[in-house]
Amino acid sequence: MVVVARAMLTERNGNQENAEHTIRQAADTGHRIILARLAALREKAGVRCPLVSVPCPLEDTVRPTPFPALLSGALLLGALGAATATASTGAPPMTRIPAADDAAGLADAWTAPLSTRGRYIVDASGNRFKLKSANWHGAQGSWNGSGDINDPANHHDGEKADQMPLGLDRAPIQAILADFHELGINSIRLPFSNEMLHDERPVSDDSVAANPQLRDKTPLQVFDAVIAATTAEGFAVVLNNHTNTSRFCCGLDGNERWNTSQSTAQWENDWIALARRYKDNKRVVGADLYNEVRRTVTDDANWNWGNDHDWWTASQRLGDRLLTEANPDLLVIVEGINWQGIPLDGFSHWRPTLEPVRTVSHTLVASNKLVYSAHFYGYTGPNHTGASGLGETHDPRYQELSREELFATLDRQAFFVTGETGRHFTAPLWISEFGIGSDETNPQARAWFGNFVDYLIGRDADFAYWPLVGWTGHGTWSILNYDAQGRRSGILGGSDWRAAHWSRLVGAPQKSGPVAVTDTWDMLNLDHADAVQSLRTRALGEWDPGARKGACPDGQRLAGLAHRGGRGLCTDAGTSLTVPATAQSTVVRDERHVQQGDWAGGYTKYQCGINQFVSGYSVRGQEVSAVLCTPAGRTLGMSGRTVWFDRGDNRPAGEPGGEFAQGNFKGQCRTDEYAAGVAFTSAWAKGKTPDALLCRKLEG
Structure with a gap:
């Protein structure tokens, strides 16, 4: 693949002699399959001299159709067979020569869609799919926000992306994708802006000079074409809503929150x-909901305050909407809060990242679709913005921490979600941005990068480098650069100090193959609104008007309940109760099923019938309103015990599931039990708060 793409590129640049040399080199090394298929394509297109062992001169190719256009997209994919080739383009030597069947090999290596099992992402066959990714940026915007937007000097690093993935003006997309294969990645994070989605102006011819098949398309149509070509090569694509407006991120730029320059409804x-647009392309695997949520000049984004700036609520709601209204196959990827507080010495400020998840996590209607993400750069810090001068504080940067301090900080801020299993917050973690410049000379920064790569390897972490593509002679952070003639340089060349670390990272040993099904724990958060996470229960409609309602995801049962605040804990530990398709859940507001003894004397008991379990509940303020009982579809045990939690926590050893109602007493059944009832009283100024659970054995 690479040799053909390089030949296309050199011909486009007017260097016919080098292009012919490149293809002759393929013939000399025995790559006759590629050449034969090229010959067949040329003959079909009307080329005057069919190829036997060496291709005819490139000037004999049909004109005016450019060679790259002739062999673009699916046509090129069909033309290429299995071979290995080297390219002669004047670019630095490659560190690995890719096989021409890279696309087929990657496509065959995994089956969409993706989901999660515990801390791992898995494919449709249940095999681990590790996101080895990089960010192909540009469609989110490159303008710095001031000056003439048409002047490249006013764009980040002088790279004018025109709301498209960078590099399409410089190299054919198939050549770019061939280089992606060579990097060893299997997935692409593809940032976009909301502004780009609505821009109906066609892109300029110059901005797609190396890909003339994209002329006259809008930026969104180019986005479509890039996704189609990328997924056809076997790559998984994660869509990332990076910005509201097409400005380069990230600062006080009007893109701090999902709703800074637009409404939440528009977002x-x-x-x-x-999500609906790409629903039929199963290799579009994920929705990364918003990038680096952070403070505006006047206000912070928050986690679970219940207002318009509440990132937990916004991401929870959108995640559920995507899965129920648009595409149930998507992974829903949620990044933590990137910054809170005033970045001045003497004022409170910090980088929360995922720390709030420990006590308030997400529970989606499909709990095996949640992935958390975080970003780490050496020049930033847990309390440092990363700025120099205005906005800089005197807190340590990540690169100023010792190796031990760095690792402990990473654990605290993000990696606990994968490191601590059997918790409501346990989920895959994707480090969807990290990076460093090729011109970095600061020993601390270089040491940080090496240490960070060590940490990623040690944790077998999913990752995405930032950025993937750049322009030669402009920025220094990208790992692939293309000059105006389309010649490639960067991390594959051998002179980039980052190459050894990159090679270690993509080639590191990892868990692969089948991933065992693990117990799932999810929390129900009724702090500000309903948390009905069961699709079956949602189909009931309004089952307790005026009350706040919680229901466990289908396949789970209620395991724990808070004395105050309305939070609950769900699980499928011990067994997953398969509810018959025709079964109907019942709302219980009385004691009709209390027939096997008084398990909470003097208390009102809302109890499920025989072979039913508590799958949900409702509260009015702090008062119990109802319990939701669901048939198990099997015989459940009847022996049980009363778990009181009105005067303190009453949970199994090790507190499985984790802290789900911080600051409140909690009661919880063991993993071999199910909750069959809830007791409360209005006597003694108790206020009808949940006081006890009836926990019965799952097995008789």
Whole structure:
């Protein structure tokens, strides 16, 4: 693949002699399959001299159709066979020569869609799919926000992306994708802006000079074409809503929150439309909901405050909407809060990242679709913005921490979600941005990068480098660069100090193959609204008007309940109760099923019938309103015990599931039990709060 793409590129640049040499080199090394298929394509297209062992001169190719256009997209994919080739383009030597069947090999290596099992992402066959990714940026915007937007000097690093993935003006997309294969990645994070989605102006011819098949398309149509070509090569694509407006991120730029320069409704509607747009392409695997949520000049984004700036609530709601209204196959990827507070010495400020998840996590209607993400750069820090001068504080940067301090900080801020299993927050973690410049000379920064790569390897972490593509002679952070003639340089060349670390990272030993099914724990958060996470229960409609309602995801049962606040804990530990398709859940507001003895004397008991389990509940303020009982579809045990939690926590050893109602007493059944009832009283000024659970054995 690479040799053909390089030949296409050199011909486009007017260097016919080098292009012919490249293809002759393929013939000399025995790559006759590629050449024969090229010959067949040329003959079909009307080329005057069919190829036997060496291709005819490139000037004999049909004109005016450019060679890259002739062999673009699916046509090129069909033309290429299995071979290995070297390219002669004047670019630095490659560190690995890719096989021409890289696309087929990657496509065959995994089966969409993706989901999760515990801390791992798995494919449709249940095999581990590790996101080895990089960010192909540009469609989110490159303008710095001031000056003439048409002047490249006013764009980040002088790289004018025109709301498209960078590099399409410089190299054919198939050549770019061939280089992606050579990097060893299997997935692409593809940032976009909401503004780009609605821009109906066609892109300029210059901006797609190396890909003339993209002329006259809008930026969104180019986005479509890039996704189609990328997924056809076997790559998984994660869509990333990077910005509201097409400005380069990230600062006080009007893109701090999902709703800074647009309404939350617009943000949600754009996502629903985009998820539906790519629903039939199963290799579009994920929705990364928003990038680096952070403070505006006047206000912070928050986690679970219940207002318009509440990132937990916004991401929870959109995640459920995507899975129920747009595409149930998507992974829903949620990044933590990137910054809170005023970045001045003497004022409170910090980088929360995923720390709030420990006590308030997400429970989606499909709990095996949640992935958390975080970003780490050496020049930033747990309390440092990363700025120099204005906005800089005197807190340590990550690169100023010792190796031990760095690792402990990474654990605390993000990696606990994969490191601590059997918790409501346990989920895969994707480090969806990290990076460093090729021109970095600071020993601390270089040491940080090496240490960070060590940590990623040690944790077998999913990752995405930032950025993937750049322009030669402009920025220094990208790992692939293309000059105006389309010649490649970067991390594959051998002179980039980052190459050894990259090679270690992509080639590191990892868990692979089948991933065992693990117990699932999820929390129900009724702090500000309903948390009905069962699709079956949602189909009931409004089952307790005026009350706040919680229901466990289908396949789970209620395991724990808070004395105050309305939070609950769900699980499938011990067994997953398969509810018959025709079964109907019942709302219980009385003691009709209390027939096997008084398990909470003097208390009101809302109890499920025989062979039913508590799958949900409702509260009015702090008062119990109802319990939701669901048939198990099997015989359940009847022996049980009363778990009181009105005067303190009453949980199994080790507190499985984790802290789900911080600051409140909690009661919880063991993993071999199910909750069959809830007791409360209005006597003694108790206020009808949940006081006890009836926990019965799952097995008789």
